[in-house]
């Protein structure tokens with residue numbers, strides 16, 4: 001029996017590779033998240049360059065602070081860490097990919113009003129191929145996400161298709177152009193919903209989001225996770241500091257040293273560009289972009 005999702009929601013996820021669960025977080029949780037984000041916004045004011053905690057927009061200055069991403073928020077905030085282990089997050093994931101879950105990464109993409117950066121079309125699995133694809137990203141919508149403020153967009157069903165070439169001139173560039181592969185962006189769906197909703201997308205689902213030129217912020221906190229028996233393929237961008245460290249990423253259930261293999265397409269995201277490890281920096285290797293950049 002599923003813990004929290006209906007069979008219809010599970011079927012929808014399996015069919016399309018994405019789903020929105022409306023208004024899952026109680027208002028108290030949202031208030032805690034808002035307060036915590038303010039703390040990091042204050043920290044960004046003192047910075048002139050990105051560091052290992054905060055990723056700044058290219059147009060950031062200390063006078064006009066522009067925070068693009070809080071990196072690995074669960075490692076630098078008790079609030080983001082507590083939510084990561086809460087059943088609000090883990091129960092839907094267990095319903096979709098089983099009881100034993102390992103964290104891949106976390107991040108909070110700010111996409112501020114007026115200039116919040118686009119994320120070019122990509123598959124997470126192109127960054128971190130694993131032995132099986134029971135891999136998903138849970139997004140916590142911190143703000144109302146509508147068509148106007150740069151919502152996450154997903155090609156439904158793309159999680160069952162190819163892993164696209166994300167390279168430019170033989171170097172990993174972390175994105176692809178849908179039109180180069182016969183895809184029409186009109187077929188992508190927008191994962192919209194009120195603040196406190198959860199979005200879930202499959203690791204192989206092709207997704208992206210445009211610049212936020214609206215007057216409202218669009219912040220999403222992502223927890224990306226996989227079945228404990230999905231092991232990174234050599235060359236994957238997964239951090240791997242040995243099995244002891246890897247097991248500290250268990251979110252629930254039991255770890256294993258027996259990977260489960262699935263016959264799925266795989267590309268290795270190598271060689272890597274000589275830039276900081278950030279999707280925004282890696283995607284600067286593109287020669288052509290699908291979305292506008294901030295002027």
Ligand SMILES: O=C(O)CCC(=O)C(=O)O
Pocket residue numbers: 109119150151152207208209220279
């Ligand atoms: O924030 C977004 O809209 C997209 C995020 C994403 O796909 C990523 O950071 O990998």
